[in-house]
Amino acid sequence: MSTRTFEHVGTRPIRHDGVDKVTGRAAYGADVSLPGMLHGAVLRSPHAHARIVSIDTSAAARLPGVKAVITGADIPPNSAKLMLGGEAALDLHDMGDNLLAHDKALYHGHAIAAVAATSLDIAREALARIEVVYEPLPPITSVDAAMADGAALLHDKYKRNIANRMEFKRGDADKAFADADVVVDREFRTPMVHQGYIEPHACLARTGEDGRAVVWCTTQGPFVVRDASAAILGMDPAHIKVIPTEIGGGFGGKIVVYLEPLAIVLSRKTNRPVKMVMSRDEVFRATGPTSGSKVRVKLGATRDGALVAARVSLWYEAGAYKGSPAGAGAMCAIAPYKIPNFFIEAHDVVVNKPKVAAYRAPGSPIAMFATESAIDDVARQLGMDPIEIRMKNAAAEGDQASYGPKYGPIGFKQVLEAAKNSAHWKSPRQANLGRGFACGFWFNAGMSSSATVTLNPDGSAAVVTGNPDIGGTRAAQALMVAEELGIPVERVRPIVADTDSAGHSDVTGGSRVCYATGMAVIRAAEDVRDQLRARAAKIWNVDIADVGWERGKAVPLNGAAKDQQPLTVVQIAAQMPHTGGPVVGRAAVNPPMAGPGFGAHICDLEVDKETGRSTVVRYTAVQDVGKAVHPSYVEGQMQGGVAQGIGWALNEEYVFDANGVMENAGFLDYRMPVASDLPMIETVIVEVPNPLHPYGVRGVGETPIVPPLAAVANAMRDATGVRFTELPLSPPRVLRGLTAD
């Protein structure tokens, strides 16, 4: 597999949905409308923690133009669980309560009621007329406050507000620390941050007189929308059709549903289509940012640089309901290294903040910010180069991962070598800049995907999947079909279909579309190829065993049909009716999660010691992607993850006041990187094939957000001599740290 030469895979064609996207024609969630549609709006809790005593919607319902008002009473309480292929089984009781609160408001912005009206203005006016009586309760806004003695409990069943605890251990860490030559022990903190997708959540639901619903929505998982909505509303999933629109970013935040079930209920009550679009304020306050955290890391090493002991304690904010990525953080924290003795514990802590959702390699950036910073300190104490110390401890194929199983072929050492040999690392360090190095790890989700490939009479092909295209996966799928069939990539039409038209696919996320859905696409194309050989056999009147395939042509073998010329796809397609009818290839896969991707980043940082402002002057991201199907989009995923990681490191944070109200719920003060903040981002693609995939693909999307947090912090340490352990490294914090001693 690794010796296969590709004709199409690895090239950079223009993406098939590109013209629509550069002309404004592509329809995103809020771009869909229907005649007679109503507009929905959501009333949200002004309290971060409160008992809901009563809700009176009568005045709102009387407002002319208001057609329906719903509350938690319209969402049946639900205790069933549903495994949706995310971090854990999504608890429907929690999800239903998050959609519309029942007994308690658990965060500022928690949905309390929803309205459908003939205009958005009227809907918002109606919200103001809904009378809610609250009994405010003390808000809990940090893991420390949550676990403190006597703290108010969000849910009576979680003692000390700890919803879950996990452990990973090996050997005897305490003894190994006692024998270590160097020990680093630090506490790190990271804030709650948001995925920051530019497109707010939006949907349009239309239920019919037969009770069936059609939902257009922006989502990473149309099947999740269908199944979650059905389960929460007590509907038959076969009666819900979800049509995914184009999606304006997700990063994990558009896997959970916030609006769709509400829109379905409102549409049912009004017998009209209902459109619901979140404002940016609502996106910040009431969707799923990722956890703020407290992380303690203790590392022990011997003088030769061998890491002999690790102790990692993670406390992650789950938000209002259980389910932070603390477990994943625990699995990633020291995953790149062979450390023989370790103890890792992860705590899932509920707080009065929005329920956290997945954010690109969920849990890993937080944990590895801490461990990669600590490794940097160990290297400094030993006088060792940061790449050398990692090389010395690097895990490789056959080593036992910190989370248990043995690694198959992985590319961590190759990534370290590539970083060491990069132009950036070899370039002389400039006196006024700090240079930081850090690594990252994320899995490569498998799970279920389906694909069909159909051949047209003109020899062109369509490939249909159920995975929304967030970052160029249509183009990658077209390249795969072009490769397998030997037809030009422009003659392949990649289509993202709705839940009635496509076979089941799990979400677009988890770095899985090119890997798992791609695997299904390749197998479906192979199915087409086998059928084309059978058609050629029929045309030549020979056995299929006598028909081979070479670069887009059926060729005769074994002396049979030896006078026949090879047949192209175009030629065979033209004769489909005579040889058996249409040619439709199909495949469905559910591959395991294997073949994780490692990354290593280098950051040169300039720190203005008078203002505390930092500028990333040069940045290089190295990553093992297995096989880059469309290198431009692979590079793009790496660069995008870097930008998010830099924002997380330098400026992004949810700022809460004492009442648990977010103070910076807008793009002005929730400061994400802009074009003038960043340099060009150099990328180095390493390809150590993943044996599970026909081309060797590993997912690329998530790993790149992991290294930047520590790469920037390590560069800051290099530039200032100060080890900052709390993010973001915003100017006020940097100044405090620089003037502290």
Next chain:
Amino acid sequence: MTAVAIVHLPSGWTRFTDGIDEIAIDAPRVRELFVALAERFPALGEQLDQIAVAIDGHIYHHARYEPLRSDSDVYLLPPVAGG
């Protein structure tokens, strides 16, 4: 066909398993393995519904009918996917 695989349980489960975190179980497939675990450790309850299974380094979210061999190295892990 009998297959006695070594199964590594999550350390956090020891409170349900009387401190046992590694056990040899005779089971031809993951399904039979889970039945055996539920019988052996009734306190596990719903933990078994929310777990991924790694078999020889490959992590499955839906592993029920995956076969196990005598030398299979099995880890039960939190079901992580991504974002």
Next chain:
Amino acid sequence: MSKLHVTSIINGEPVEFLCEPHESLLDALRNAVGLTGTKEGCATGDCGACSVILGGRLVPSCLVLAAEAEGQTVTTIEGIADGERLHPLQQKFLEHAALQCGVCTPGFIVAAKALLDANPNPTEGETRYWLAGNLCRCTGYDKIIRAVLDAAAEKHPKVSA
């Protein structure tokens, strides 16, 4: 209060539409006029997804009242291409893969067009600062900047003396 009647030249065509007095140009374009290419990312003028050119000036249409378009020309993303011919910016965005999810792309292309109209040969720094009002969360801006600089070079090749 009844709606206002606005007459404007949108993408070169005379257009009449009705709007509320407090309605933004963004909402009027997307709803009354039916041009959904311009996007709402924040409605507070911070993300640039709603960028349009009003009377020759780059503006965040979420902060402009629809009524202000009366008698003015408006250029949206739908008016950037010349009939069936893509503008060099659009072509370069495609060639450089300067988009991933694409939702910020209309705003960037309109803003970049305004840049090249004002400054046909911007430097990388000038380009980054001009486009600092447009947020992208997917690309890290690298390929966007390359696309804009390449489009500038194609439209106005630098000629050495």
